[in-house]
Amino acid sequence: MFKKIDIIFFVEHKDRELNSIMLMTKLLNKKYGYKSIILPMHFSLFWLLIYKPRVVASYFIQSEK
Numbered sequence: 019m020f021k022k023i024d025i026i027f028f029v030e031h032k033d034r035e036l037n038s039i040m041l042m043t044k045l046l047n048k049k050y051g052y053k054s055i056i057l058p059m060h061f062s063l064f065w066l067l068i069y070k071p072r073v074v075a076s077y078f079i080q081s082e083k
Contacts, residue, residue, distance in 0.1 A: 020070035025054035028062055028076040035077045 025046065027039045039056055046052040057065050059076065066074070 021068060023055055023069050023071050024052040025073045025075060026065065026069060026071040027054060027056045028059045028065075028074070029056055030059040030076065039077055 025043075027043065029035050029039060036056070043054045043056060046054055055069070
């Protein structure tokens with residue numbers, strides 16, 4: 019029923035976040051053997067119904083302004 023995966027990365031802004039996250043997923047896979055996927059932030063709860071990740075990460079940072 020669930021698809022098991024090590025890490026889900028949620029992307030909010032493709033233009034500024036996707037390249038960095040892609041590099042990070044390649045490094046985690048190559049160095050540590052972690053399976054990770056990159057998914058859009060929209061419908062994030064829906065994705066959590068399909069996948070059973072060990073870690074959920076998002077890349078956006080909150081501004082103090």
